[in-house]
Amino acid sequence: MERMAQASNGGGISRWSLQGMTALVTGGSRGLGHAVVEELAELGASVHMCTIDEAELNKCIQEWEMKGFKVSGSICDVSSRAGRVKLMDQVSNLFNGKLNILINNVGTNVVKPTVEYSEEDFRFIMATNFESAYHLSQLAHPLLKSAASSGFASIVFMSSGAGIVSVSVGSLYGVTKASKTPKTLTFSLKADFKPQQQMVSSRNHRFSHWRHSRRAIVEELVGFGAKVHTCSRNETELNECLENWVGSGFEVTGSVCDVSVRAQREQLIGTLSSLFDNKLDILINNVGTNIRKPMVDFTAEELSTLLATNFESVFHLCQLAYPLLKASGAGRIVFTSSVSGFVSLKNMSVQGSTKGAINQLTRNLACEWAKDNIRCNAIAPWYIKTSMVEQVLSNKEYLEEVYSRTPLRRLGDPTEVSSLVAFLCLPTSSYITGQIICVDGGMSVNGFYPRHD
Numbered sequence: 338m339e340r341m342a343q344a345s346n347g348g349g350i351s352r353w354s355l356q357g358m359t360a361l362v363t364g365g366s367r368g369l370g371h372a373v374v375e376e377l378a379e380l381g382a383s384v385h386m387c388t389i390d391e392a393e394l395n396k397c398i399q400e401w402e403m404k405g406f407k408v409s410g411s412i413c414d415v416s417s418r419a420g421r422v423k424l425m426d427q428v429s430n431l432f433n434g435k436l437n438i439l440i441n442n443v444g445t446n447v448v449k450p451t452v453e454y455s456e457e458d459f460r461f462i463m464a465t466n467f468e469s470a471y472h473l474s475q476l477a478h479p480l481l482k483s484a485a486s487s488g489f490a491s492i493v494f495m496s497s498g499a500g501i502v503s504v505s506v507g508s509l510y511g512v513t514k515a516s517k518t519p520k521t522l523t524f525s526l527k528a529d530f531k532p533q534q535q536m537v538s539s540r541n542h543r544f545s546h547w548r549h550s551r552r553a554i555v556e557e558l559v560g561f562g563a564k565v566h567t568c569s570r571n572e573t574e575l576n577e578c579l580e581n582w583v584g585s586g587f588e589v590t591g592s593v594c595d596v597s598v599r600a601q602r603e604q605l606i607g608t609l610s611s612l613f614d615n616k617l618d619i620l621i622n623n624v625g626t627n628i629r630k631p632m633v634d635f636t637a638e639e640l641s642t643l644l645a646t647n648f649e650s651v652f653h654l655c656q657l658a659y660p661l662l663k664a665s666g667a668g669r670i671v672f673t674s675s676v677s678g679f680v681s682l683k684n685m686s687v688q689g690s691t692k693g694a695i696n697q698l699t700r701n702l703a704c705e706w707a708k709d710n711i712r713c714n715a716i717a718p719w720y721i722k723t724s725m726v727e728q729v730l731s732n733k734e735y736l737e738e739v740y741s742r743t744p745l746r747r748l749g750d751p752t753e754v755s756s757l758v759a760f761l762c763l764p765t766s767s768y769i770t771g772q773i774i775c776v777d778g779g780m781s782v783n784g785f786y787p788r789h790d
């Protein structure tokens with residue numbers, strides 16, 4: 338209690354006082370959460386904490402009452418959406434519609450090799466470690482905003498070193514920690530490329546005057562002698578692509594597949610296994626989609642769609658492809674990430690989180706599967722001249738802002754992405770693994786570099 342007394346003396350020490358402030362700490366009955374509750378309460382904050390264990394809750398509340406702390410608590414399983422809504426209603430009533438501090442501390446883990454995670458494991462860890470923090474932040478936004486209007490408001494996420502480097506605690510734990518903390522985130526090829534079996538996943542193919550990077554990747558790899566299988570949801574566009582490729586003499590096959598659907602992913606890898614005699618040299622996880630809107634406006638369905646398409650599909654395809662990649666003797670995986678996994682981009686909180694998760698999965702698998710001679714790397718593009726960004730960049734003022742943040746003062750070309758992908762698949766890059774390489778014209782390293790002196 339000594340620090341509370343010091344905090345009330347005014348002067349410089351008042352900066353270390355939380356008198357009159359309100360706080361919510363999830364998972365506050367043990368470990369780091371318990372320590373955080375006590376720290377905030379000692380500094381004078383009124384704290385509400387939650388836990389799933391009623392016995393632990395009652396024991397903690399009794400201890401804190403004896404210490405004179407202003408702490409209340411409730412039973413809540415934050416992996417449940419309804420439970421999170423109820424919790425925030427309780428906090429709103431308790432603190433008169435204002436919340437100064439939200440500590441997203443809850444976390445869990447299931448330690449096992451990547452290939453052994455079940456669908457239930459995946460959903461449990463994602464719901465507890467990431468979805469809960471995202472949704473609670475959405476729900477708390479009005480309360481935090483109200484508190485900030487007359488003081489201050491702050492959110493603290495409990496991440497982990499496992500979200501920065503590969504640690505042998507299970508790949509899923511690491512990616513959920515990385516997804517909460519995306520850092521606010523041309524080669525001349527003259528090597529012999531012997532025939533390889535390779536698969537490129539894609540949401541759709543489009544022909545336009547802006548070449549699609551997915552099409553460019555297929556053509557780059559085929560140009561080096563690879564046998565390529567690709568997939569798309571759109572049968573008409575897929576057939577159009579295949580017709581053009583076959584007419585150009587490319588050895589490319591394709592199948593219709595929505596990789597956001599688990600059963601279709603399993604069918605796709607079954608097709609590949611038959612097509613390539615149970616071996617796969619290269620897997621390009623290129624699928625991605627986006628919904629641009631403020632964080633508080635995302636619905637549960639939109640969050641689920643982006644997570645399923647951008648990350649769950651990638652994770653599961655790697656699990657399914659692992660035996661084939663291992664059988665090849667020198668497997669290579671390339672993930673398509675984004676600079677949004679490194680820096681904050683407007684209205685892209687979910688997309689950025691999924692890309693942060695991909696970055697950490699790249700590091701984890703690079704270490705976990707190195708024993709099988711499987712290399713894993715990722716590319717992280719900025720704006721590339723493709724059909725996906727054509728509409729947003731049709732706004733000249735917005736385009737000029739993009740140029741102003743890009744030291745090279747231009748957009749990237751799809752071939753500048755595909756050439757890097759090919760390099761990461763070639764024997765010339767055989768000592769490169771676990772890397773996320775930005776293809777961004779210098780955007781991600783541009784702190785403040787004005788064009789005028």
